[in-house]
Amino acid sequence: MNRRNLVFALALAALCVNAPSYGADPEIVKIGFAGPLTGPVARVGKDLQYGAQLALDEENAKNPTIGGKPVKFVLDVQDDQADPRMAIQAAQKLVDDGVVGVIGHYNSGCSIPASAVYHTADVAMITPGSTNPALTQQGFANVFRTMGNDGVGGVIAGRFAVEQLKAKRIGIIDDRTAFGQGLADAFAKGAKEANGNVVDREFTNDKAVDFRAILTTLKEKNVDMIFFGGLDEQGAMLVKQMRSLGMQTQLFGAGALKSNAFLQIAGTSGEGTRDLEPGPALDKLPSAQDFAKRYKARFNQDVELYAPFAYDAALAMIKAVHEANSLDRAKIVAALPKVTVTGVTGKIEFDPHGDLIKPPYTLFEVQQGQWKSLRTVGGNGV
Known part of the structure; x- marks a missing residue:
């Protein structure tokens, strides 16, 4: 190879080394x-x-x-x-x-x-x-x-239950999980701040399927609203058993009832159930x-x-x-x-804690077998 060809080959090799590798695997x-x-x-x-x-x-x-x-x-x-x-x-x-x-x-x-x-x-x-x-x-x-988080949403739910939904005698049930118990605590705090009347608080666990003993106790105390701190499938079974006991009491949740599974399990028993969900009115x-x-x-x-x-x-x-x-x-x-x-x-x-700045919460209600958004509170206007 002559000198001219050698220089050209070296220049070409350098160009190839420094060129972007567009065909390389990511x-x-x-x-x-x-x-x-x-x-x-x-x-x-x-x-x-x-x-x-x-x-x-x-x-x-x-x-x-x-x-x-x-x-x-x-x-x-x-x-x-x-x-x-x-x-x-x-x-x-x-x-x-x-x-x-x-x-x-x-x-x-x-x-x-x-x-x-x-x-x-x-x-x-x-x-x-x-x-x-x-x-x-x-x-x-x-x-x-x-x-x-529930420290905000649960309190909003408690105040909303008293001030907007006009609950007079409130019963609370939670599933003893970190979510359910924490949510129920925050709800009780919000209801108290609004001068609401929590007449009883009952407990279950996240595997339970029979709530009739708890519901009978709450029925005897003449509650007009039951707040449930727990997940959707249990909430659906809960409302069905409420209706089977002849209770026309409102069921209210915050953050976990609104799902297709709730609608499928609760059927017509779920009509009128309300849930205050984190987030805007996605519907x-x-x-x-x-x-x-x-x-x-x-x-x-x-x-x-x-x-x-x-x-x-x-x-x-x-x-x-x-x-x-x-x-x-x-x-x-x-x-x-x-x-x-x-x-x-x-x-x-x-925010500095890792929580959302100005989180919104939306009240949903089951109407004719579907979750319908009623009102959004909080949020950043987006």
């Missing part, structure tokens, strides 16, 4: 998801999983890059079975898998212990469903959520209606409950990764407090 970026994928609330867990997955799918369609290199976001899915012990195991598995952040968990009783695992590993977590105030009061900089938001169409096209099923909140959590996590411009976990945690995104449920931005 680097896999794992975002964890943890929730109940088996057991009584598995349908809610799958709904949350699908919401997060849709956000990742749509981001990947944009051919994202981090630090100038192509990446592909992949959801690492773990089942916590709605069991705190399994939640810790699922959290450790995600940490060991090298995820850069986690969407989850659903149950507050799972999110609280799991958050300690993520905190130790400097992994950001955004829960789309855990509303117990204690979760974000631990002083962990890595913990966030995309819906209002009236064009963004939510468009999301529901995309969701059904992708997964061939309707949104069950909290998929929009998981979608928004994933949007916020992805935005944090881009803002950090790094896959370093600590940098992503540091980026999240500054993230602002407009998602399906509205504007997502966090």
Whole structure:
């Protein structure tokens, strides 16, 4: 090879080395998801999983890059079975898998212990469903959520029951979980602030199916409203048994009754049930209606409950990764407090504790077999 050809070959080789590798396989970026994928609330867990997955799918369609290199976001899915012990195991598995952040968990009783695992590993977590105030009061900089907490929502519900729904004699039932008990405590506080009359408080557990003894006690005390701190399937069984005992008492919940499962189980017994849900009136938001169409096209099923909140959590996590411009976990945690995104449920931005700023809450009622939004309180106007 002559000198001229040698110089040309070396120049060409240097050009190839420094040229962008457009055809290179993207680097896999794992975002964890943890929730109940088996057991009584598995349908809610799958709904949350699908919401997060849709956000990742749509981001990947944009051919994202981090630090100038192509990446592909992949959801690492773990089942916590709605069991705190399994939640810790699922959290450790995600940490060991090298995820850069986690969407989850659903149950507050799972999110609280799991958050300690993520905190130790400097992994950001955004829960789309855990509303117990204690979760974000631990002083962990890595913990966030995309819906209002029960310390606000439960109090609003209690005041609303007295001031707007005109309840005179209130009975409270909770399922003794971190979610149900915390919610009932907040409701009782709000009712008291509004000078309401809570005449009795009863307890069950999250596996119970027979509430007739509790209901008989409340019936004898002539309650005109029962507030239930628990999940939708139990709430549906509760209202059916109320009607079978001849009780025309209002059933009121906050944050977990509004679902397709409640409607299917409760049937005509559920008519008139009210639930104050975290979030805006999704049934009236064009963004939510468009999301529901995309969701059904992708997964061939309707949104069950909290998929929009998981979608928004994933949007916020992805935005944090881009803002950090790094896959370093600590940098992503540091980026999240500054993230602002407009998602399906509205504007997502966090206060210093990791809670939503100005979270909205919407009152729903079962009318002719469907959940209908009646009124939204709070929120940031989005």
